[in-house]
Amino acid sequence: MTIQMSDIQNKYDLPTEAEMLASLAEGETLPATFYSAPEIHQLEQEKIFAKSWQYACHESAVAKPGDYAVTKAGSIPIIVTHGKDGQLRGFVNVCRHRLHSIAEENGNKPLLQCPYHGWTYGLDGQLKTAPRSQREPNFDCSTISLQPVSVERWDQWIFVNPDPDAAPLASVTADIRTRTDAMNVDLREYEFQVRYEYDMECNWKLWAENAVECYHCPTLHKSSFGMTYHTSPDDYAIDSSENTIWHQGPIKWIPEGVDSEKLEGFRFAFTFPSSFFALDDYVGFIGSVQPVSPQKCWAFVDMYAKPGADPEVVKQWLEMWDQTLIEDKQATDIQQIGYNSGRIPAGRLLLDSESPLQSFMRTTLAALTS
Ligand code: FES
Ligand SMILES: [Fe+2]
Incomplete structure (x- = not known):
């Protein structure tokens, strides 16, 4: 269940939002609890890092088709790929099988193969093959793909936002x-x-x-x-x-x-x-x-x-x-x-x-x- 700011305020006896804003205006900092409580950390992952633009890599890391670069946006592992069509795309760097990472380091490959059981994805995130999947009656690769995130350039810098519908970096x-x-x-x-x-x-x-x-x-x-x-x-x-x-x-x-x-x-x-x-x-x-x-x-x-x-x-x-x-x-x-x-x-x-x-x-x- 998603944690709410009101629950945190109650638990730690924090001021109301209006009181915190008034204190900030007068030159106080945020409450000290904001810098230690696990619930604030959890809420930040959800409300800030899962929705913000964050620096991923220099453009040279994904300059050629087949290049991919790994990074993190808060706690979310991210992979940025340069497709054969020249498109930069970003995905959650987590396999749809049993959630191993797709890559641990930057590299260049025509396909991305999860090192755990070998599920293999295109640079567009689409699952292409999964070993032994033909033995499964209802397994359809075309229905499975890596989860997309937003990617943009800021001059030579590549930024990512885990929100696939993020407002533009600009x-x-x-x-x-x-x-x-x-x-x-x-x-x-x-x-x-x-x-x-x-x-x-x-x-x-x-x-x-x-x-x-x-x-x-x-x-x-x-x-x-x-x-x-x-x-x-x-x-x-x-x-x-x-x-x-x-x-x-x-x-x-x-x-x-x-x-x-x-x-x-x-x-x-x-x-x-x-x-x-x-x-x-x-x-x-x-x-x-x-x-x-x-x-x-x-x-x-x-x-x-x-x-x-x-x-x-x-x-x-x-x-x-x-x-x-x-x-x-x-x-x-x-x-x-x-x-x-x-x-x-x-x-x-x-x-x-x-x-x-x-x-x-x-x-x-x-x-x-x-
Ligand atoms: S976790 Fe990726 S293939 Fe199994
Ligand atoms: Fe400093």
């Missing part, structure tokens, strides 16, 4: 599209370097909220991000709307011999609930955070480098980003202990510096109470 990205158009033209030239992965002992929202504010940059990242970019409120611009958040700031750590006037600085885009990408004059990245359990999450960040950039500077920049993300993980893991203490019903935001959190929390609450 409906989510419209607010930052003009900014990301310019950013993606630059990023398209960048070359893949490395995937960073982080396992967090915290609720996914703590990690996402950390990613969309830079109030913590001068303290937590004083020898990483905060040393690399100007992060004071007068230098570092932040803009948020219902589904998107944008950051932009100048570079502080200018490599030797470089004219700072020629640098474009740091640009960052976030789309609710969990996808983000960024670039500066040396490196760029795209990634996503995924809930694993109520108090665990996992994030990946695919790092790219500008072609022709000084390899020594790129190396330093990549190390700086890894250090920044490790510092973020350390902070959000420790926050989780505070959220679990049961003593602080909600946090208190500084709305001038942390406005993206207010918008992220409003969108979360709206989704959960929808």
